[in-house]
Amino acid sequence: METIKRIGIYGVGGHGRVVAQIARACGYSEILWIDDAVKENAYDFETFKTAYADIPVALGVGSNAARQRVFEKLAAIGVEPLTLIHPSAVIAADAAVGCGSVIMPLAVVNTGTTIGEGVIVNSGAVVEHDCHVGDFAHLSPKVALAGAVRVGLRTHVGIGSSVVQGVSIGADAVIAAGSAVIASLPDGVMAAGVPAVIKKELRQ
Ligand SMILES: CC(C)(COP(=O)(O)OP(=O)(O)OC[C@H]1O[C@@H](n2cnc3c(N)ncnc32)[C@H](O)[C@@H]1OP(=O)(O)O)[C@@H](O)C(=O)NCCC(=O)NCCS
Missing domain, CATH: 2.160.10.10 (Hexapeptide repeat proteins)
Structure with a gap:
């Protein structure tokens, strides 16, 4: 039976969708979207973290300053975002x-x-x-x-x-x-x- 490998991607915009392609190429079969602003088909981070504590999170935010803010928000609660290499x-x-x-x-x-x-x-x-x-x-x-x-x-x-x-x-x-x-x-x-x-x- 095929195992489902899940990943959370923080950021539902164009860059996040590109990161999702890389995650799929790296073997992640199910993408869970996380976004602070977009609610449709996406979790806010707190809900995601409560529901999926053990699922890795990758940064899908294109803006450099915004990506740093998300990184620091995750670091503050001890979450290290995943490194993805195609x-x-x-x-x-x-x-x-x-x-x-x-x-x-x-x-x-x-x-x-x-x-x-x-x-x-x-x-x-x-x-x-x-x-x-x-x-x-x-x-x-x-x-x-x-x-x-x-x-x-x-x-x-x-x-x-x-x-x-x-x-x-x-x-x-x-x-x-x-x-x-x-x-x-x-x-x-x-x-x-x-x-x-x-x-x-x-x-x-
Ligand atoms: C640099 C950039 C962000 C525009 O910045 P901006 O602050 O809005 O710049 P402006 O449009 O006010 O232009 C300022 C000056 O830079 C020049 N300029 C802007 N982009 C230029 C370029 N790519 N090559 C040469 N000159 C450029 C403008 O002609 C202008 O020159 P002038 O002052 O002598 O008239 C944009 O042109 C750019 O190159 N973005 C990169 C996009 C990219 O790589 N995206 C990939 C995402 S995966």
Whole structure:
């Protein structure tokens, strides 16, 4: 008899549905949805936790700041969100992936790299050797980080962007889609273009 493997996914939006696809590919056959705002076909977390205390929870929230809030809410009651790695992703044996992170199809995380907690490494992203990706960051689809790149806490690297080796991008930064980052960037800026230049300071 086939065993039902259940998982709770926190966040019913587009990103949550993508995370559900990864959970299915990882062998979870039944998805239970959790959401603070959407009530239809979803549990609020307190009800879910009471009914399904032993079922793992993955983070399906796309916004970096909101994902961090959910992570901290879970941590406050001793719940560690599940790390999900799609079977087609290639993760070096000595790379580390923090709890609550999701590694999507065809992503590569190379040797010596550390991926923080609650990170999204989206479809086809390549994170080369000895990089560090900070907690709650998001590397969009097809991002390419060369060796020894650092990406700060909650930073979003937009779809298709490239970052050359050794560059550091600060915390709470946004790199616009299709950019090429060739020099380090401070915290809290939006940078865009080829090569990327700072377009604005972002208010937190
Ligand atoms: C950067 C982004 C968030 C827009 O931010 P914003 O603060 O609304 O930016 P604005 O539209 O006000 O543009 C500010 C400047 O950046 C430029 N810019 C914005 N996006 C750009 C891009 N992708 N490439 C080059 N320049 C860009 C604008 O032309 C403008 O330039 P100017 O000031 O010289 O006229 C958006 O363009 C983007 O790239 N998002 C990433 C989306 C993504 O990767 N999604 C994947 C989810 S899985």
